[in-house]
Amino acid sequence: MATGRTHRPATRSRGIPEATVARLPLYLRALTALSERSVPTVSSEELAAAAGVNSAKLRKDFSYLGSYGTRGVGYDVEYLVYQISRELGLTQDWPVVIVGIGNLGAALANYGGFASRGFRVAALIDADPAMAGKPVAGIAVQHTDELEHIIEDNGVSIGVIATPAGAAQQVCERLVAAGVTSILNFAPTVLSVPDGVDVRKVDLSIELQILAFHEQRKAGEETGHESAAPAPVADAGAVEAGRKGPDGDVPAVMPA
Amino acid sequence: MATGRTHRPATRSRGIPEATVARLPLYLRALTALSERSVPTVSSEELAAAAGVNSAKLRKDFSYLGSYGTRGVGYDVEYLVYQISRELGLTQDWPVVIVGIGNLGAALANYGGFASRGFRVAALIDADPAMAGKPVAGIAVQHTDELEHIIEDNGVSIGVIATPAGAAQQVCERLVAAGVTSILNFAPTVLSVPDGVDVRKVDLSIELQILAFHEQRKAGEETGHESAAPAPVADAGAVEAGRKGPDGDVPAVMPA
DNA sequence: AGTTGTGAAGTGTTTCACAGCA
DNA sequence: TGCTGTGAAACACTTCACAACT
Known part of the structure; x- marks a missing residue:
C-alpha cells in the first residue's frame, strides 16, 4: 500500500478486510467518473476494469459491505457511490492540517482531490517564521507555535507531516499530544506513536x-x-493495485 | 499501499516474496543510519525496531536473501547494506525522468533521497512551454517534445508521472513507446500498460x-x-433478512 | 440469459517456537 | 548464553466456479 502501515489489530467491529478497505477509494474514484458521465448502472466486470482490479475480487470486496447489486443487471452507480462514501466515512467533514510547507506541502495543499472527498485543509503550518502569513493555495501559513491551538480549535484528528525527516518525530508528538489520532507521514523516518494512533507512510x-x-x-x-x-x-490493465495497503500497500513520496 | 502493489505474475526466477521486497528499502534506510553512526553490528531485534517491523519477520525476510548473520551476535551492518543494495539493484545507476513539473514534480526533483540511492534525475519534462529552460533543483526543465530523445539518449528505464490525471495515460504511452519499462504514477488515474511494464502508484x-x-x-x-x-x-439491528448490508441510514438512491 | 454473491480451494504472508550454531 | 535461521502453524487474501436470483 502505499504503503501503508500500522495495524489496528483489536477493533473487530465489522470485519472488512484491510485489503478491501485499501481498494474502496479506488472503486469510489472509478464510480465518481461514471457518475459524472451519468452512467446509471455498471457490472462488476466493467467497474473492475475501470478500477484496475479483477471482477471476482471486486465482487468479494463489495460482499463485505452488503448486497448492493442486482443479479443480471449490475450495480446502481449513485447508490454505490453513497454506500462506499459512507463506509469510508467521507460523508462527514474531516479537517486536516499539513505541517511542513515546502514543495511537497504546497503540492498537497493545492491537491484538488482532497476537498472533493470530505477533506478540508484547516491549516498549513511551518516552522520557518518567514513563511508565516504567506498564502499557499489560498490559505495563510501559520507558525508551528500555533499548532496546539489550531488542532484544538478546529477539532482536527488527521495530520499530514511533510517536514524534513529530522523534525518529523517531534512534530508527530505535538500533533498526538494535541489530539490528532491519524497521521499521514511523508518524512522518510519511522514514527513512533502511542497505541490508538494510526500512521500511514508514503516514501517516494x-x-x-x-x-x-x-x-x-x-x-x-x-x-x-x-x-x-x-x-x-x-x-x-493488469498492473496496479493497492497494497494495503498494508504497507503494504504500498505508497510513496518524501519531505520538502 | 501506500500504498501500491503491481503484480508480477509468473517469473519465479529467484523467489523473493513481494512483501519482502517491499520491506528491503526500509531495512536499508535503518541500516544506513546505523552505518553513519559507525555501529558495527546489529541484532534482528534492534534492527527490526529501527525499521518498524517485528524481528521474526525481519529474520524471515533476510533468510530469503541468504544467511548473512552470525548466531549469538547479529548482523554486520556494512555487509548487510551492501547485500541489500545489490539485491535491490542499487549498486547500479538508474537515470530517471520526471514528467510534470508542478509543485509535486518540483518536490520530487528536490528530494535528496534519490541521489543517495542510485537514482539520478536525468531530466525534468513539462508540457508548458513557459517552463522550458527554467531551472528546478538545478536542472533545466525541457519541453514534452523532447521526451523521446531524452529517454533514448539517456537510456532511461524508469519514469515518474506527476502530471494532472488527464495527461497521465498519454504521457505513459509515450514513455513506454520510448523504452521506459517501470513507471511511478502520482496521477490519480489507472494507467494501462502492456505486459512487461511495471506500474506503481501513489495516490495521496x-x-x-x-x-x-x-x-x-x-x-x-x-x-x-x-x-x-x-x-x-x-x-x-434493524435491517431484515435478505439484505445483509449495514444499510442503517438514509440511502440516497435505491438500487433498481 | 445475464450477473451477482459466496462457499471452497488455492496462494501468499505472518507469527510461533525452537533447533542449531557461535 | 544469545541470537540466527527456519520448519510448521496460523492467518490473510485471492481466485475459482457455480448456485441463486432477476
Whole structure:
C-alpha cells in the first residue's frame, strides 16, 4: 500500500478486510467518473476494469459491505457511490492540517482531490517564521507555535507531516499530544506513536527502489530464458493495485 | 499501499516474496543510519525496531536473501547494506525522468533521497512551454517534445508521472513507446500498460481515505457504541433478512 | 440469459517456537 | 548464553466456479 502501515489489530467491529478497505477509494474514484458521465448502472466486470482490479475480487470486496447489486443487471452507480462514501466515512467533514510547507506541502495543499472527498485543509503550518502569513493555495501559513491551538480549535484528528525527516518525530508528538489520532507521514523516518494512533507512510524513494528491483530482474531475464511466445493476450490493465495497503500497500513520496 | 502493489505474475526466477521486497528499502534506510553512526553490528531485534517491523519477520525476510548473520551476535551492518543494495539493484545507476513539473514534480526533483540511492534525475519534462529552460533543483526543465530523445539518449528505464490525471495515460504511452519499462504514477488515474511494464502508484487522497475509515471506526467505538458525536456508524439491528448490508441510514438512491 | 454473491480451494504472508550454531 | 535461521502453524487474501436470483 502505499504503503501503508500500522495495524489496528483489536477493533473487530465489522470485519472488512484491510485489503478491501485499501481498494474502496479506488472503486469510489472509478464510480465518481461514471457518475459524472451519468452512467446509471455498471457490472462488476466493467467497474473492475475501470478500477484496475479483477471482477471476482471486486465482487468479494463489495460482499463485505452488503448486497448492493442486482443479479443480471449490475450495480446502481449513485447508490454505490453513497454506500462506499459512507463506509469510508467521507460523508462527514474531516479537517486536516499539513505541517511542513515546502514543495511537497504546497503540492498537497493545492491537491484538488482532497476537498472533493470530505477533506478540508484547516491549516498549513511551518516552522520557518518567514513563511508565516504567506498564502499557499489560498490559505495563510501559520507558525508551528500555533499548532496546539489550531488542532484544538478546529477539532482536527488527521495530520499530514511533510517536514524534513529530522523534525518529523517531534512534530508527530505535538500533533498526538494535541489530539490528532491519524497521521499521514511523508518524512522518510519511522514514527513512533502511542497505541490508538494510526500512521500511514508514503516514501517516494521506497517505491523507486521496488521498481528498481523488478527492473533489474527484467534485465537479467532478457537473455537465457525460455518462451518466445509473447503473452496470452494479457487481460485488462493488469498492473496496479493497492497494497494495503498494508504497507503494504504500498505508497510513496518524501519531505520538502 | 501506500500504498501500491503491481503484480508480477509468473517469473519465479529467484523467489523473493513481494512483501519482502517491499520491506528491503526500509531495512536499508535503518541500516544506513546505523552505518553513519559507525555501529558495527546489529541484532534482528534492534534492527527490526529501527525499521518498524517485528524481528521474526525481519529474520524471515533476510533468510530469503541468504544467511548473512552470525548466531549469538547479529548482523554486520556494512555487509548487510551492501547485500541489500545489490539485491535491490542499487549498486547500479538508474537515470530517471520526471514528467510534470508542478509543485509535486518540483518536490520530487528536490528530494535528496534519490541521489543517495542510485537514482539520478536525468531530466525534468513539462508540457508548458513557459517552463522550458527554467531551472528546478538545478536542472533545466525541457519541453514534452523532447521526451523521446531524452529517454533514448539517456537510456532511461524508469519514469515518474506527476502530471494532472488527464495527461497521465498519454504521457505513459509515450514513455513506454520510448523504452521506459517501470513507471511511478502520482496521477490519480489507472494507467494501462502492456505486459512487461511495471506500474506503481501513489495516490495521496487514497491514503487519507484509508485513514478516515479507521478514524471513523475509532469515533464509533469510543463509547461502547455510537452515541459519540460524529460517525454515522449505521448500527446493525434493524435491517431484515435478505439484505445483509449495514444499510442503517438514509440511502440516497435505491438500487433498481 | 445475464450477473451477482459466496462457499471452497488455492496462494501468499505472518507469527510461533525452537533447533542449531557461535 | 544469545541470537540466527527456519520448519510448521496460523492467518490473510485471492481466485475459482457455480448456485441463486432477476
